[in-house]
Amino acid sequence: MIAHMLRPQSAESPWREPVIMAVVAVVMITLPWILPYVGGYPELATRILIWGIFALGFDLLVGFTGYLSFGHAAFWGIGAYCAGFYLLHGGMNALPAIIIGVVAATAISVLLGYLALRRYGIYFAILTLAFAEMFYYAALAPLQDWTGGDNGLTGIPTPVLAGIPLKGEVIHYFVVACAFLAVYFARRIVRSPFGLMLRAIKSNETRLRFTGINVYRYKVAAFVISGLYSGLAGTLYAIYETYVPTESLHWVTSGKVVMMSVIGGLGTLFGPMVGAGVVLYLEDVLSASTEQWLLIQGLIFMAFVVFLPGGVMEGLHRILSWIAWRRTDLPEIEGRRQAREGAHGAAPLQQRSR
C-alpha cells in the first residue's frame, strides 16, 4: 500500500523532474568551487550539505504537516553519537557506522513520535524540546562513560569506505551522493499521495480525521521519516568532523535547524537547504569579524519571522512575480495570479484559515 502511495502523481512535463535533479547535482558538486568566490572556503560546502540534509528532514515534518518540532537535535545527536561510538570502538568502516546511527535515530524517533504526537500545536513543540533535552542531560551525566560527558566523543579515526579514507574531496562527493538521494526521495515523498496527506494534515487535521483517515499513523510516519533524515545527517556530521560535541544533542542544535528552515522557507524542501547555506555562511563570515555573531543571527531570524515568514523562497517568489508583473499587461496578470493561486492553493506556505 505504501509503495502505491509513494508513486508520484504525474501531471506535468516528464522532463521537469530530471532537469531539476540535474541542476541540484551540479550545484552540490560545484559548491566547493563556488563558495570561495563569495568569501567562503571549500570545506564549508560539505558542512552546508550535511546540515542541508538535516534541514530537509526537518522540513518534511514541519513544513508539510505543520507540527513544529523543537527536538530534532535528539535524532541528529543520537545519530552522531552512535556512529561516533561505533567508529571509536567497533571499527573503521563508515557504512556500519552510518547504518547503526540511522537505525538508532529512527528507533528513537518512533518512541518520541509515539509520545509527542498525542498532542498538537504548542504542546508538541514543548514536548519535543523537553525530550530532546532529556537525551542531552542523559549524555552529559548518567551516560558519560559512553558519551565522554562534557568533552563529547573525541579522537574518532578517519573512517574508510571501500578502502578509501573519507576526508577532503572524497567525503564531499560521498556527502553529495547522500544529499542527492535525500533530495530525490524527499521530492518523491512530497509529490506522492502520502505527501498530499501530510499537507492535508497541515491545512485541516480535524476535517481529514472526519473523512475516516487514521491521521495519527501518517503523523508518526512523517515524524519517523524526518527522524531518519536527521539521523543520517548526524552520522555524516560525526564522520566529517571526526568529533561529536555534546552540543549536538543540545537545544541549540534544534534551534539552528529551526532557524535554517525558517530563513530558507518552510515547506519548500529546497528552501531549508538554502537556509542551511545562508546560516552557515553567515556564521562563518560573521564569527570572523565580530564576537556577537549569534546576536546578529538571532536578529536576522526574528526579522524573517516578523517580515518574511515564508523565508528566502517566498522572497524569491515575490521578486519573480514582481518581474512578471512588470512585463505583462494587466488583464493577463489576473489570469496568472489565479493560475498561481490555483497551483499553490494547497501549498504549505499559506496557512489557510479555518
Added chain:
Amino acid sequence: MTTGSLLLQLLTGLQFGAIYVLIALGLTLIFGTLGVANFAHGALFMIGAYLGWLISSATGYWLAFVLVPLLLFALGIVMERGLVQFFYRRPVTDQILVTFGLALVLQEVVRWMFGGTTKPFPPPSWALVPVNIGIGYYPPWRLVIIGVTIAIVVLLFLVLRYTRFGLVIRAGMRDPEMLRFLGINVSNRFTFVFGLGALLAGIAGVIGGPTTAVNPEIGMAMLVPSFLVVVIGGMGSLPGAILAGILMGEAVSLSVLIYPPIAQVIVYIVAAAVLLWRPRGLFGVKGVME
C-alpha cells in the same frame, strides 16, 4: 539515612519546586489568556537574575527585591506591546518562532553586556549561615524562597478569586471572545497579564538567582522544565502548575539522594510517565485549551 535528612531533602525539593512554580504560573497565565506559549519566559527569568545581581551588588538586596519585579513588569509590557501583540492573528508556529527568536536575542545581548561566565550572586549575609529548624541545620535563604513563593501564590489566588480584575482574567481564560462581546477592553488587561507573568519571572529570578547559576544559558535551562511543569499540570490550570512544580522539585531533590547523575534527567522521566498516564496533564480538562 535519618528521617531528619530525608525531611531536609524534601524541603530542598519544595524550594526547587517553588522556582518552577513561579516561572510556570507566569507561563500558564500568559498562555491561558493570550494563547501564546512564551518561549522567551526563561530569558525573563535570566534577566531577573542578572538585574538582581547588578542591583544587589550595588545597593543591597532589599532594593533589588523590590525593583527587579517592577522592571520585569515594565519589560513584559514593552515585549507584549512592541512585539507579541502583532502575532495574535498569526499561526501558532509563528508565535513560538518569534518568542524563541526573542529568547535567543535576549540571551546574546546579556552575553554581550556581561560576558558568558557565571556571576557570583550570593544571598544576603544573614541568610547564609544555616539555622537549626528542628529537623537539622538548613540555609535560611531556601526557606525565604519557599516563604515568598507561598505568599505570591496566595496573593495571586486572592486577586484572581476576589477582585473584578481577577474575574475578568478568569473569564478571559475561558472565552476571550465572549468577554470582548461584553464590552470589556480585553487587550489592555491581557497586556497587564503579560506584564504580570514577566513580574513573576522577575521574582523567580531575583530570589532564585542565588541558588541557580547566573549565566546567559540559565534562561533556557529553567524554561524547559518549567514548560514541562505547565504541561503536566494541565495547560492553563494554575493549581495544576503548582502541584506539578512541587512534584518536579521533589523528583529532582529525591533523585539526588538515590543516584545523583540522574537528577537532571528525572524531570523528563516523570513528565513522560505522567503524560502516558494522563495525556492532558494532571488538571487538564477535555476540550479546554487544546
